[in-house]
Amino acid sequence: MYLNHDDFRLLVGIEDTCVYPPAGSAMARLDEHALTGHDRNWREDMAAAARFGASGLRYGVSWPRISPAPGVHDWSELDERLEFATRELGLTVIADLVHYGTPTWLDGAFADPRYPSAIAEFASAFAARYRGMVDHITPLNEPLTTASFCGLRGVWPPALTGWPGWVTVTMSIVDGIRRTVAGVRSVNPDAVIVHVEAATLYETQDDTLAEHTGLLAGIGYLPTELLLGRVFADHPLRAWLISHGAPVAALDGFLADPPTLDVLGVNYYPDLTPRVIERVDGQIRQVTANRWTAGLEEALRTAAERFGLPLTVTETSIEGDESTRRRWAEESIAAVRRLRADGLDIRGYTWWPLLDFVDWSYASGGRNVEEFVLDPTGAATPAAEMYADVADGVTPFLRRMGLIGLTEDADGNLLRSDTEAAAAYTKEAGA
Numbered sequence: 001m002y003l004n005h006d007d008f009r010l011l012v013g014i015e016d017t018c019v020y021p022p023a024g025s026a027m028a029r030l031d032e033h034a035l036t037g038h039d040r041n042w043r044e045d046m047a048a049a050a051r052f053g054a055s056g057l058r059y060g061v062s063w064p065r066i067s068p069a070p071g072v073h074d075w076s077e078l079d080e081r082l083e084f085a086t087r088e089l090g091l092t093v094i095a096d097l098v099h100y101g102t103p104t105w106l107d108g109a110f111a112d113p114r115y116p117s118a119i120a121e122f123a124s125a126f127a128a129r130y131r132g133m134v135d136h137i138t139p140l141n142e143p144l145t146t147a148s149f150c151g152l153r154g155v156w157p158p159a160l161t162g163w164p165g166w167v168t169v170t171m172s173i174v175d176g177i178r179r180t181v182a183g184v185r186s187v188n189p190d191a192v193i194v195h196v197e198a199a200t201l202y203e204t205q206d207d208t209l210a211e212h213t214g215l216l217a218g219i220g221y222l223p224t225e226l227l228l229g230r231v232f233a234d235h236p237l238r239a240w241l242i243s244h245g246a247p248v249a250a251l252d253g254f255l256a257d258p259p260t261l262d263v264l265g266v267n268y269y270p271d272l273t274p275r276v277i278e279r280v281d282g283q284i285r286q287v288t289a290n291r292w293t294a295g296l297e298e299a300l301r302t303a304a305e306r307f308g309l310p311l312t313v314t315e316t317s318i319e320g321d322e323s324t325r326r327r328w329a330e331e332s333i334a335a336v337r338r339l340r341a342d343g344l345d346i347r348g349y350t351w352w353p354l355l356d357f358v359d360w361s362y363a364s365g366g367r368n369v370e371e372f373v374l375d376p377t378g379a380a381t382p383a384a385e386m387y388a389d390v391a392d393g394v395t396p397f398l399r400r401m402g403l404i405g406l407t408e409d410a411d412g413n414l415l416r417s418d419t420e421a422a423a424a425y426t427k428e429a430g431a
Contacts, residue, residue, distance in 0.1 A: 016060025053429025
């Protein structure tokens with residue numbers, strides 16, 4: 001097994017958000033492979049991962065594009081890319097099957113009753129086709145974030161809102177992951193399931209918000225607890241789930257035969273993950289608070305204690321100038337190595353993204369789609385809050401978080417250049 005107890009691996013990931021809006025939607029297509037030019041420069045990008053010394057690559061399979069109709073899959077793109085990454089470059093690929101979007105033929109997206117069986121069918125077909133080439137599989141990236149954008153705040157399909165919407169999407173996602181794991185293991189018993197979730201760190205200085213802050217903290221673990229069959233009758237949020245529409249029969253069904261997860265992936269961003277809950281003008285808001293490596297260590301220790309699974313950092317980086325990114329690469333890798341030396345079973349570290357990427361507000365005409373407000377004391381400001389008039393091209397939307405920086409030329413081409421963080425990462429990887 002690649003992510004085993006004895007080794008510690010450095011990986012990179014290529015941002016692969018792939019959300020296709022339904023016909024008639026005001027939302028534009030959000031396909032990061034296309035927006036960053038990876039669809040044209042994939043050989044160069046994958047080769048850069050190997051050049052930096054990464055031994056593994058988290059890579060999205062773009063389900064909405066690969067599957068134009070139920071049960072129909074065009075593997076030609078993936079055949080070429082996965083062959084190059086694994087056979088020619090020697091990278092171990094962790095396939096990211098779902099990254100926030102579903103094919104448009106699923107009219108209800110994650111709330112469509114066909115979704116769980118549809119993703120299981122796709123996952124089984126993928127695992128069978130690439131067995132021996134790609135044996136590490138993530139069923140769905142960040143259930144928590146998916147439910148926030150798709151079920152709570154109505155940003156992405158199926159555009160549900162409120163906690164009932166969140167519960168609807170989460171229950172369907174969990175069902176889909178359960179079926180995905182079963183389907184993958186049925187065709188590839190050697191598969192390594194890497195379950196990836198966003199870390200959550202909440203605090204408040206307002207005593208009147210303590211209960212709400214506690215609720216958010218509990219919800220942060222809820223998708224994984226549902227998946228692992230831990231939401232029993234005495235679970236503190238079971239009644240909350242039922243009150244917001246979770247069917248009792250479905251909750252009870254999740255208790256039986258929960259899937260085995262091989263590795264728990266933790267996604268953490270030092271300037272985005274930690275949140276302070278406060279009240280402003282009668283409204284409750286989340287404000288980011290940069291907790292640097294202390295937050296990373298807390299997130300990993302908490303995940304280890306709560307779930308008892310082997311860990312890997314599946315996403316981390318920071319937005320900012322080259323010096324800031326370089327320091328985060330150096331200090332975050334050092335922090336993870338310290339935790340591992342202290343006995344935490346941490347198998348890997350992934351810088352995500354390899355390339356600068358396009359802010360998600362691009363697909364919403366520049367509207368900030370995040371659920372948080374940036375820390376006014378100095379956290380970097382994302383592009384979504386920097387522009388008033390959106391120019392042609394993607395330059396105003398570029399998020400400076402990559403080991404490789406992107407610069408748009410006069411013809412709209414995105415030029416690639418290594419950053420200081422890339423040099424630091426390469427040194428840590430021993431390349």
